[in-house]
Amino acid sequence: MRAEVIAVGSELLLGQITNTNAKFISGRLADVGIDVYYHTVVGDNPERLAQTIQLAQQRADILIFSGGLGPTKDDLTKQTIAKELGRELVSDPEAMETIQQYFKHVGKVMTENNKQQALVLEGATVLPNRHGMAPGIAIGKEDKQYILLPGPPSELEPMFENEAIPYLLSVYGRQDIIVSKVLKLQGIGESELEVRIQSILENQTNPTIAPLASPGMVKLRITAKAKSEEEAEKLILPVEQQIRAIVGDFIYGVDDDTLSSKATELLLQNDWSISAAESLTSGMFMAELGSESGIGNALKGGVVVYNAQAKVEQLNISPSLLDFHGIVSAECAEALAENVQRKFDTTFGVGLTGAAGPEPHDGQPPGTVWIGIAAEGLETVSYKLQLSGTRNSNRKRSVQFALHYLIQKMKEKKEVKY
Amino acid sequence: MRAEVIAVGSELLLGQITNTNAKFISGRLADVGIDVYYHTVVGDNPERLAQTIQLAQQRADILIFSGGLGPTKDDLTKQTIAKELGRELVSDPEAMETIQQYFKHVGKVMTENNKQQALVLEGATVLPNRHGMAPGIAIGKEDKQYILLPGPPSELEPMFENEAIPYLLSVYGRQDIIVSKVLKLQGIGESELEVRIQSILENQTNPTIAPLASPGMVKLRITAKAKSEEEAEKLILPVEQQIRAIVGDFIYGVDDDTLSSKATELLLQNDWSISAAESLTSGMFMAELGSESGIGNALKGGVVVYNAQAKVEQLNISPSLLDFHGIVSAECAEALAENVQRKFDTTFGVGLTGAAGPEPHDGQPPGTVWIGIAAEGLETVSYKLQLSGTRNSNRKRSVQFALHYLIQKMKEKKEVKY
Numbered sequence: 001m002r003a004e005v006i007a008v009g010s011e012l013l014l015g016q017i018t019n020t021n022a023k024f025i026s027g028r029l030a031d032v033g034i035d036v037y038y039h040t041v042v043g044d045n046p047e048r049l050a051q052t053i054q055l056a057q058q059r060a061d062i063l064i065f066s067g068g069l070g071p072t073k074d075d076l077t078k079q080t081i082a083k084e085l086g087r088e089l090v091s092d093p094e095a096m097e098t099i100q101q102y103f104k105h106v107g108k109v110m111t112e113n114n115k116q117q118a119l120v121l122e123g124a125t126v127l128p129n130r131h132g133m134a135p136g137i138a139i140g141k142e143d144k145q146y147i148l149l150p151g152p153p154s155e156l157e158p159m160f161e162n163e164a165i166p167y168l169l170s171v172y173g174r175q176d177i178i179v180s181k182v183l184k185l186q187g188i189g190e191s192e193l194e195v196r197i198q199s200i201l202e203n204q205t206n207p208t209i210a211p212l213a214s215p216g217m218v219k220l221r222i223t224a225k226a227k228s229e230e231e232a233e234k235l236i237l238p239v240e241q242q243i244r245a246i247v248g249d250f251i252y253g254v255d256d257d258t259l260s261s262k263a264t265e266l267l268l269q270n271d272w273s274i275s276a277a278e279s280l281t282s283g284m285f286m287a288e289l290g291s292e293s294g295i296g297n298a299l300k301g302g303v304v305v306y307n308a309q310a311k312v313e314q315l316n317i318s319p320s321l322l323d324f325h326g327i328v329s330a331e332c333a334e335a336l337a338e339n340v341q342r343k344f345d346t347t348f349g350v351g352l353t354g355a356a357g358p359e360p361h362d363g364q365p366p367g368t369v370w371i372g373i374a375a376e377g378l379e380t381v382s383y384k385l386q387l388s389g390t391r392n393s394n395r396k397r398s399v400q401f402a403l404h405y406l407i408q409k410m411k412e413k414k415e416v417k418y
Numbered sequence: 419m420r421a422e423v424i425a426v427g428s429e430l431l432l433g434q435i436t437n438t439n440a441k442f443i444s445g446r447l448a449d450v451g452i453d454v455y456y457h458t459v460v461g462d463n464p465e466r467l468a469q470t471i472q473l474a475q476q477r478a479d480i481l482i483f484s485g486g487l488g489p490t491k492d493d494l495t496k497q498t499i500a501k502e503l504g505r506e507l508v509s510d511p512e513a514m515e516t517i518q519q520y521f522k523h524v525g526k527v528m529t530e531n532n533k534q535q536a537l538v539l540e541g542a543t544v545l546p547n548r549h550g551m552a553p554g555i556a557i558g559k560e561d562k563q564y565i566l567l568p569g570p571p572s573e574l575e576p577m578f579e580n581e582a583i584p585y586l587l588s589v590y591g592r593q594d595i596i597v598s599k600v601l602k603l604q605g606i607g608e609s610e611l612e613v614r615i616q617s618i619l620e621n622q623t624n625p626t627i628a629p630l631a632s633p634g635m636v637k638l639r640i641t642a643k644a645k646s647e648e649e650a651e652k653l654i655l656p657v658e659q660q661i662r663a664i665v666g667d668f669i670y671g672v673d674d675d676t677l678s679s680k681a682t683e684l685l686l687q688n689d690w691s692i693s694a695a696e697s698l699t700s701g702m703f704m705a706e707l708g709s710e711s712g713i714g715n716a717l718k719g720g721v722v723v724y725n726a727q728a729k730v731e732q733l734n735i736s737p738s739l740l741d742f743h744g745i746v747s748a749e750c751a752e753a754l755a756e757n758v759q760r761k762f763d764t765t766f767g768v769g770l771t772g773a774a775g776p777e778p779h780d781g782q783p784p785g786t787v788w789i790g791i792a793a794e795g796l797e798t799v800s801y802k803l804q805l806s807g808t809r810n811s812n813r814k815r816s817v818q819f820a821l822h823y824l825i826q827k828m829k830e831k832k833e834v835k836y
Contacts, residue, residue: 007457010628011628011630012444013453013454013455013457014444014454015443015445015446015447016630017441018436018437018441019436022436022459023435023437025433026430026431026432026433028433029433035431036431036433037461038470039431039458039459041457041458042456048456052456055473070608071608071609072608072609072612072629105806106804107804111613113609113613131807131808154811276722280708281705282701282704282707282708282717282719283702283704283708283720284705286700286701286722287700287813290698290700290702290722290774290813291809291810291813293774293775293777293809299700300725301700301721301722301724301725301728301732302722304694304701304717304720304721304722306708306718306719307714307718310718314761343732344732356708358711395708395709
């Protein structure tokens with residue numbers, strides 16, 4: 001099966017946005033064994049879009065379109081494809097219902113042009129949009145399949161994953177499927193990891209193992225090809241066990257796990273509570289934990305103490321400590337952690353202080369960060385980071401390291417394995 | 419002049435990397451007034467690459483290729499284009515020198531296949547690579563221009579900017595240039611906006627106006643084509659004024675402005691200070707402000723009070739208020755704003771409370787949010803949001819709305835225009 005991924009939108013041709021949809025769609029098609037031969041980007045122009053469709057019909061079996069399903073005048077994808085396929089556009093009652101519900105919910109008046117979003121090709125399979133208004137469309141004609149998806153990645157990605165892929169698999173019958181499991185590591189570098197598992201990496205064919213580096217994190221993707229999910233998982237398991245035997249201590253989770261989901265899981269499992277005192281991250285650490293649903297039972301709260309005055313007045317950090325050791329110091333980070341833990345009466349207290357950049361702060365070069373972790377019944381610890389990124393990447397990485405050290409402290413508090 | 423941007427590389431079709439080169443090249447071409455009609459991505463396959471070249475020759479004047487200039491077996495771009503144009507490949511002495519220097523520099527032995535990187539099309543203009551080994555190539559035949567660029571963005575971007583653009587301008591003589599101005603709006607939807615400025619949107623040719631929606635925000639791009647930047651701006655101004663006359667209240671900034679950069683600018687200009695009390699956003703509002711460098715002079719800090727107990731203990735919110743009006747209420751949001759403003763002694767205090775989702779909270783459906791704004795010498799106000807996104811998009815949008823209402827309050831406090 002050969003697929004072509006066609007993105008529609010002049011903003012792509014003007015270089016205003018990147019075509020991340022083509023990457024996402026292609027990656028998932030590869031996972032289910034469908035080959036992509038071409039990506040095409042065309043503007044909001046009906047003639048050129050029609051030519052693009054005719055060309056793709058000659059060189060592909062599956063045409064996947066993204067963008068141009070919205071309510072505005074330059075959203076022409078549906079109309080143009082309907083014309084090419086000689087199909088009528090009809091209003092889909094469910095889609096219309098979704099759109100009306102949306103406007104009712106947000107308490108706005110629905111304008112006429114929004115009705116256009118409920119139009120679908122006659123006889124098509126409607127792909128519901130759970131994160132927006134415009135539904136997706138799937139339709140087969142002769143030996144070709146056409147999939148129409150909305151442009152915004154937040155709508156396209158879940159729709160493609162949950163609606164379009166199952167549709168395609170049902171049309172073609174399940175191909176040899178590919179199952180991937182991603183091991184997520186923190187506290188070890190990519191090259192060190194590769195050296196340590198060299199023996200496993202060598203002559204792996206099925207499953208394959210690929211180290212993936214992303215800012216501040218290292219991942220290992222194990223990918224197996226088999227007739228069924230069960231078979232694929234049978235191939236993955238022994239390799240995963242070999243890897244865990246060597247670098248298990250650095251593996252904090254798999255697949256969609258994040259440091260904050262892992263920390264939240266541990267907090268809730270053990271009925272622990274947490275608070276934080278943040279300086280350079282100004283709330284980012286608590287915001288990250290707050291993204292986990294259910295965290296309300298563990299995260300009591302915390303304080304953002306951005307300047308020295310706030311640290312003294314809000315958390316009783318002694319001015320002499322700040323004078324003597326400095327704001328960016330182990331002593332300050334530990335005092336922040338202990339005082340916020342006491343103030344909010346929580347199991348754990350986390351303190352973050354540092355120079356985010358671009359300017360030095362309190363005599364410390366940008367990227368110098370101290371993280372303090374206080375835990376009921378355990379000694380307070382602190383860690384120094386020397387980061388080299390921008391102001392915001394330094395703040396983001398500080399949050400990830402704080403979660404990493406917090407999880408280590410949790411393991412100490414209760415023989416918790418990552 | 420019509421250009422087509424052609425990326426060569428199977429890793430793009432496998433969804434392993436994103437085609438950021440097409441975005442960069444297209445943006446720079448727009449800047450110099452060259453229209454891009456298509457992006458194409460094709461794999462490392464000589465037949466399909468040849469077909470792609472033949473097709474692009476029919477629909478474009480300028481063919482810009484990225485990738486496939488390296489030393490490995492699947493780097494075929496040069497060879498395939500040479501064949502299509504009937505040109506020989508010859509070794510370029512300067513390029514060869516660069517490659518030999520490189521290997522001397524890193525103290526490695528140069529392998530045979532690296533000599534391939536010095537091959538260029540006979541009679542072509544060589545575009546030196548100052549950040550890698552493979553040179554770029556520019557060559558004209560009949561009425562077409564062909565530009566070959568290396569794949570890595572770190573090599574492609576400076577080469578395109580400093581070598582390819584000047585080459586194209588010298589070939590065609592400076593084209594009309596294109597100037598865009600983006601108006602950023604908050605508090606109005608894309609479709610409502612389009613309806614309200616319909617009369618302006620209609621029959622606009624130069625400048626053109628394009629509404630762009632991004633999560634929680636609406637933008638209007640005004641694009642003018644002219645001989646000079648000054649002329650283009652002269653074309654943009656009157657249209658911008660017409661738009662501001664209708665929806666000016668919703669326009670908070672232009673181009674790279676963000677709500678937080680705008681709020682920070684106003685805080686610093688007026689020597690104002692700010693603090694926040696956050697519940698559902700758990701620090702996200704302060705984290706967003708904290709991303710602005712220099713904010714340290716205005717953001718004293720704040721508290722995250724995630725559960726009722728913390729609201730009572732840390733901010734003296736009266737338990738009876740919470741019982742009577744609820745945690746997700748105007749009264750709670752206003753009390754959070756006023757109490758944190760008093761506690762941190764700041765000009766402004768912002769309070770955020772709500773049900774982020776996915777579960778209802780304190781009897782309120784997910785997406786119900788109250789934002790309170792307290793300001794020295796002004797009456798405290800609060801606003802209700804009814805959002806329909808995921809837990810995290812609801813939290814992010816709450817922060818954007820809080821910044822929006824904060825800026826409105828700032829305008830009230832001192833006749834500040836957005």
